[in-house]
Amino acid sequence: MPSTYERFMEQVKKVHTLASVSRLLSWDMQTYMPPKGGTLRGEQLALIRGEMHDIIAGDAMGAFLNELSSPNGADPVRATNIREMRREHDRARKIPKAYVEELTRVTSKAKSSWSEARKNKDFGLFADDLKKIIELKRNEAGYVGFDTNPYDALLTEYEPGSSAESVGAMFAPLREGITPLLKQVLESPTQPDVSITRHPLSEERQREFGASIAKDFGFDFDSGRLDKSAHPFCSGFHPGDVRMTARYNEHEPMSSLFAILHETGHGLYNQGLDAAYFGTPCGESVSLGVHESQSRLWENNVGRSKPFWSRYLPKLKATYGGALDDVSLDEFHFAVNAVHLSPIRVEADELTYNLHILLRFELENDLINGNVSVDALPETWDAKMERYLHLTPPDVSQGCLQDIHWSFGGIGYFPTYTIGNLYAAQLDAAIRRDIPKLDAQIARGEFGELLGWLREKIHRHGMRYASEQVIEEATGERPDGTYFVNYLRDKYAPLYKL
Amino acid sequence: MPSTYERFMEQVKKVHTLASVSRLLSWDMQTYMPPKGGTLRGEQLALIRGEMHDIIAGDAMGAFLNELSSPNGADPVRATNIREMRREHDRARKIPKAYVEELTRVTSKAKSSWSEARKNKDFGLFADDLKKIIELKRNEAGYVGFDTNPYDALLTEYEPGSSAESVGAMFAPLREGITPLLKQVLESPTQPDVSITRHPLSEERQREFGASIAKDFGFDFDSGRLDKSAHPFCSGFHPGDVRMTARYNEHEPMSSLFAILHETGHGLYNQGLDAAYFGTPCGESVSLGVHESQSRLWENNVGRSKPFWSRYLPKLKATYGGALDDVSLDEFHFAVNAVHLSPIRVEADELTYNLHILLRFELENDLINGNVSVDALPETWDAKMERYLHLTPPDVSQGCLQDIHWSFGGIGYFPTYTIGNLYAAQLDAAIRRDIPKLDAQIARGEFGELLGWLREKIHRHGMRYASEQVIEEATGERPDGTYFVNYLRDKYAPLYKL
Numbered sequence: 004m005p006s007t008y009e010r011f012m013e014q015v016k017k018v019h020t021l022a023s024v025s026r027l028l029s030w031d032m033q034t035y036m037p038p039k040g041g042t043l044r045g046e047q048l049a050l051i052r053g054e055m056h057d058i059i060a061g062d063a064m065g066a067f068l069n070e071l072s073s074p075n076g077a078d079p080v081r082a083t084n085i086r087e088m089r090r091e092h093d094r095a096r097k098i099p100k101a102y103v104e105e106l107t108r109v110t111s112k113a114k115s116s117w118s119e120a121r122k123n124k125d126f127g128l129f130a131d132d133l134k135k136i137i138e139l140k141r142n143e144a145g146y147v148g149f150d151t152n153p154y155d156a157l158l159t160e161y162e163p164g165s166s167a168e169s170v171g172a173m174f175a176p177l178r179e180g181i182t183p184l185l186k187q188v189l190e191s192p193t194q195p196d197v198s199i200t201r202h203p204l205s206e207e208r209q210r211e212f213g214a215s216i217a218k219d220f221g222f223d224f225d226s227g228r229l230d231k232s233a234h235p236f237c238s239g240f241h242p243g244d245v246r247m248t249a250r251y252n253e254h255e256p257m258s259s260l261f262a263i264l265h266e267t268g269h270g271l272y273n274q275g276l277d278a279a280y281f282g283t284p285c286g287e288s289v290s291l292g293v294h295e296s297q298s299r300l301w302e303n304n305v306g307r308s309k310p311f312w313s314r315y316l317p318k319l320k321a322t323y324g325g326a327l328d329d330v331s332l333d334e335f336h337f338a339v340n341a342v343h344l345s346p347i348r349v350e351a352d353e354l355t356y357n358l359h360i361l362l363r364f365e366l367e368n369d370l371i372n373g374n375v376s377v378d379a380l381p382e383t384w385d386a387k388m389e390r391y392l393h394l395t396p397p398d399v400s401q402g403c404l405q406d407i408h409w410s411f412g413g414i415g416y417f418p419t420y421t422i423g424n425l426y427a428a429q430l431d432a433a434i435r436r437d438i439p440k441l442d443a444q445i446a447r448g449e450f451g452e453l454l455g456w457l458r459e460k461i462h463r464h465g466m467r468y469a470s471e472q473v474i475e476e477a478t479g480e481r482p483d484g485t486y487f488v489n490y491l492r493d494k495y496a497p498l499y500k501l
Numbered sequence: 502m503p504s505t506y507e508r509f510m511e512q513v514k515k516v517h518t519l520a521s522v523s524r525l526l527s528w529d530m531q532t533y534m535p536p537k538g539g540t541l542r543g544e545q546l547a548l549i550r551g552e553m554h555d556i557i558a559g560d561a562m563g564a565f566l567n568e569l570s571s572p573n574g575a576d577p578v579r580a581t582n583i584r585e586m587r588r589e590h591d592r593a594r595k596i597p598k599a600y601v602e603e604l605t606r607v608t609s610k611a612k613s614s615w616s617e618a619r620k621n622k623d624f625g626l627f628a629d630d631l632k633k634i635i636e637l638k639r640n641e642a643g644y645v646g647f648d649t650n651p652y653d654a655l656l657t658e659y660e661p662g663s664s665a666e667s668v669g670a671m672f673a674p675l676r677e678g679i680t681p682l683l684k685q686v687l688e689s690p691t692q693p694d695v696s697i698t699r700h701p702l703s704e705e706r707q708r709e710f711g712a713s714i715a716k717d718f719g720f721d722f723d724s725g726r727l728d729k730s731a732h733p734f735c736s737g738f739h740p741g742d743v744r745m746t747a748r749y750n751e752h753e754p755m756s757s758l759f760a761i762l763h764e765t766g767h768g769l770y771n772q773g774l775d776a777a778y779f780g781t782p783c784g785e786s787v788s789l790g791v792h793e794s795q796s797r798l799w800e801n802n803v804g805r806s807k808p809f810w811s812r813y814l815p816k817l818k819a820t821y822g823g824a825l826d827d828v829s830l831d832e833f834h835f836a837v838n839a840v841h842l843s844p845i846r847v848e849a850d851e852l853t854y855n856l857h858i859l860l861r862f863e864l865e866n867d868l869i870n871g872n873v874s875v876d877a878l879p880e881t882w883d884a885k886m887e888r889y890l891h892l893t894p895p896d897v898s899q900g901c902l903q904d905i906h907w908s909f910g911g912i913g914y915f916p917t918y919t920i921g922n923l924y925a926a927q928l929d930a931a932i933r934r935d936i937p938k939l940d941a942q943i944a945r946g947e948f949g950e951l952l953g954w955l956r957e958k959i960h961r962h963g964m965r966y967a968s969e970q971v972i973e974e975a976t977g978e979r980p981d982g983t984y985f986v987n988y989l990r991d992k993y994a995p996l997y998k999l
């Protein structure tokens with residue numbers, strides 16, 4: 004007769020296995036599904052996710068948790084399993100099924116109206132649906148519960164343990180550090196020649212070059228793939244099956260390359276999870292913020308560094324077979340780190356990226372708290388853009404309509420991008436203390452010690468520790484945004500001769 | 502408050518939607534899954550199929566069926582739904598879970614031992630596992646129940662309504678008709694030059710050429726795909742999402758082409774099912790035999806005909822860009838219909854193919870009834886091969902170890918291939934009565950009227966009628982093997998100048 008805990012774990016494992024099926028359905032939808040497969044796919048996803056919800060929120064799960072939640076000694080794996088399922092169960096129980104259905108209905112419509120509004124550069128086409136979404140998410144916060152700020156309840160869905168206050172505190176040194184640095188960079192007489200990164204390269208060559216670096220980083224192509232999709236992403240079904248995607252523009256080869264390095268960072272995390280704990284919280288990544296720290300670390304801290312290009316520029320030159328032969332390492336390294344003001348988040352460089360997020364974070368907080376109305380969003384957006392980035396979007400499609408997130412109800416998601424950047428810089432600093440010869444290794448294309456460090460300090464733990472705790476254990480310090488500001492200054496000062 | 506029937510149908514729909522998920526998992530496993538994804542995939546499939554089994558065999562389903570099985574008037578859709586779910590429920594109830602687990606365990610091992618035995622040409626490595634499988638399948642027949650022959654219970658799993666007697670009766674005219682015709686063909690002084698079908702062609706060109714014909718046949722690539730896998734197959738998730746696969750050998754371009762035309766036949770059936778009935782028996786294909794009739798009809802009756810090649814040989818010549826320029830239509834048409842004796846089923850031509858199946862049908866029947874022992878299988882196989890095909894396999898890997906079917910417990914599967922061939926010939930004859938100008942249409946690359954006929958007479962009905970009834974309704978006659986014998990004589994007599 005299996006124990007209560009064993010029967011509980013059987014259900015936990017079932018939820019996670021269903022989640023892995025749901026991820027395959029989504030991956031296929033974005034890579035290979037034919038256009039008319041969408042109707043069925045919607046039904047399949049609704050069925051699988053509905054089953055997950057029924058198990059998580061079910062009375063049987065509640066009974067297990069009540070029986071198990073008594074102090075249970077020192078087994079951290081068991082404690083993690085119970086804690087995480089308790090969190091999910093409580094959240095699912097608090098949110099009425101009618102609410103979930105209404106949100107699905109509204110966001111399904113909103114995705115179309117957002118797309119139309121963006122195409123027609125007419126915010127009015129999206130405003131009513133966004134109003135409904137804001138109201139619904141405010142209701143959601145009410146169901147979930149919060150201390151003083153309803154936005155906190157939404158933030159924790161994406162980054163457990165975070166709050167508007169903690170995120171605000173994290174942004175403070177950024178705002179103070181980045182603004183003067185940005186000014187200096189823009190006014191510097193030394194500027195890069197970015198045209199050298201824009202020689203056309205065929206899709207096939209781009210893919211080969213990117214995949215070869217992913218392999219060098221340590222991505223195991225026997226445990227994963229690299230396919231094409233409209234928007235790059237990485238989905239881990241299991242440490243033995245991790246699917247990355249990229250998109251290719253012949254005239255922007257660096258754009259696909261850095262996207263591949265980014266997704267490889269996610270992919271290495273997914274492959275580094277402990278397969279022995281598959282199907283349980285200890286085998287799942289801890290948070291979106293920590294996930295993003297892995298992607299950013301490989302994309303930026305490694306992939307935009309000079310040692311990296313000292314190894315890979317000659318290889319890129321060989322791939323081009325001539326077009327880059329006259330380009331020096333310094334020129335190329337400068338060009339892939341060029342700072343340029345853009346109203347578009349996904350085109351932003353490392354220096355300005357987080358200002359785009361700061362703007363969204365403040366607006367989300369204000370929208371949910373009723374301090375900014377949906378109708379006032381476009382002008383408030385533009386005013387903030389002027390303040391932080393000294394520019395005005397030419398139209399709403401390049402302003403407050405540029406991102407899909409709000410249309411699917413993803414309010415509270417954006418800050419995880421910045422959390423990832425900050426964590427990456429702090430991890431990078433700790434890694435450089437522990438691996439003093441890191442740059443020399445990178446210049447030789449040796450990434451094993453770096454990957455081993457991340458595996459040991461981050462990947463293998465799964466959800467055993469909370470996200471901030473993982474960073475603290477790994478780096479010896481609580482999360483601290485000044486590492487990122489220092490990283491930016493150390494990078495840009497020599498490049499722009501500040 | 503939903504009625505009993507509505508609640509019943511909700512469960513029926515759930516089973517079919519889970520089946521469509523299981524098909525995607527299998528498709529991905531055979532096309533894109535990385536090598537180390539297998540562990541998770543096994544767990545995912547076991548979970549989804551386990552859920553299907555639990556619903557089908559569950560007490561709730563039994564209660565629905567008991568309440569609904571009273572006479573329910575004239576609605577044929579409702580009657581089909583209840584009849585088919587009753588059949589599945591009864592079968593699932595009769596088979597103990599412990600048996601299913603044991604079969605899974607044994608066949609999982611047997612697939613490896615078969616593969617080893619085949620590689621080493623050593624039947625002894627597989628014999629013990631095959632003995633266990635035969636015993637288990639005999640037990641299965643006992644659970645399911647049968648009148649006089651346990652093999653009947655296994656046949657009906659693949660072709661509902663069939664029996665050893667009905668299949669034997671079907672083979673009788675074949676044996677009598679094919680044997681003398683084969684003798685004449687082999688002794689004819691007129692023989693084709695098959696080397697003209699073996700000019701190398703790149704994988705990419707082969708794929709393009711095959712896909713273009715699939716499109717001409719009416720396969721909708723907005724509702725389906727053509728990918729690569731080790732063994733070609735077609736899997737329909739929904740009429741809007743049908744996945745075909747092919748494999749390519751540069752030196753055997755006709756092999757991939759006819760495989761694509763074959764899978765296209767399956768694909769057109771899957772796309773022609775009524776989407777309004779998706780998730781219910783009326784939206785599912787009726788049987789493996791009828792499915793195979795569709796693939797064979799497009800592959801052979803259309804794809805190996807002279808009118809077909811009068812249109813497509815010029816296109817193939819253009820694809821080759823020179824290598825085939827001197828080849829005449831008659832020469833090519835003869836070459837793609839060449840008869841040659843081979844010990845290997847999958848290499849067989851239309852004339853000898855069913856002799857391979859006859860041999861397997863007789864052996865399966867004898868193995869299950871204990872008239873042939875597993876130890877005597879290799880010599881019995883070879884003796885039958887000598888009798889029907891006048892040749893002796895050089896070793897067991899080309900003899901009784903050539904097919905994977907028995908290793909996965911697929912006993913009773915082979916006859917569906919021949920059923921498909923017979924049905925195709927009978928349908929072809931009926932179609933030619935209804936569409937007198939069919940050959941002229943084919944020669945113009947117009948397949949709309951043919952496809953429309955199949956849609957109307959076969960595809961749209963789903964499982965509404967039993968398989969033999971579908972053929973009878975479509976052709977006006979009960980299934981009759983003499984159509985196939987006549988078809989073969991009409992084809993080969995002029996080619997070989999008999």
